[in-house]
Amino acid sequence: MIVRTLAECENSDRKIVTETWDSTRMLLKDDKMGFSFHITTIYANTETHIHYQNHLESVYCISGNGEIETIADGKIYTIEPGTLYVLDKHDEHLLRGGSEEMKLACVFNPPLNGKEVHDETGVYPLEAETVA
Numbered sequence: 001m002i003v004r005t006l007a008e009c010e011n012s013d014r015k016i017v018t019e020t021w022d023s024t025r026m027l028l029k030d031d032k033m034g035f036s037f038h039i040t041t042i043y044a045n046t047e048t049h050i051h052y053q054n055h056l057e058s059v060y061c062i063s064g065n066g067e068i069e070t071i072a073d074g075k076i077y078t079i080e081p082g083t084l085y086v087l088d089k090h091d092e093h094l095l096r097g098g099s100e101e102m103k104l105a106c107v108f109n110p111p112l113n114g115k116e117v118h119d120e121t122g123v124y125p126l127e128a129e130t131v132a
Contacts, residue, residue: 002031006039014114020046020097029111036111042066042095042102051092056109058086064102069094 004026009015014025020043027037042048042064051071061083068085069076071092077085079102087093 002027016115020048023106025112025114027111028114030113031111034109034111036108038106038108038112040104040106042097042104044097044099044101046097048095049093050095051090052087052108053090054110055112056086056088056090058084058107060084060105062103062105064100065098066102067096067098069096 006024006026009024009026014028016023016025021040023038023040025036025038027033027035029036039062040059044064061079061081063081066079067076068079071094077083079085079098
């Protein structure tokens, strides 16, 4: 059995911080579950270009607000508590934080190793450095 708290993960190298978001990676590839699980905070009034060419992701909004815009068709979807969005087609998108930060629960398949950040095209590499 694996038992971890968000607080202990936030105070470890499982928390990755960037300019527009931070992500606490609670479950990773080394846990051998076939997916990874993260609690991600999108900072207020930010925009992040994302294009997961190597991963599928489902995202559930716990708190806060924002929006997602799909690049292919320009559609904009409001994100608020209770919203689930699924990037099932490697959808290239812009994720925008609204007037307050958003807390999101995220699941990735294949699982992340732990050190991933978006490259210049919005992609996470398939095999990144592993968290110790």
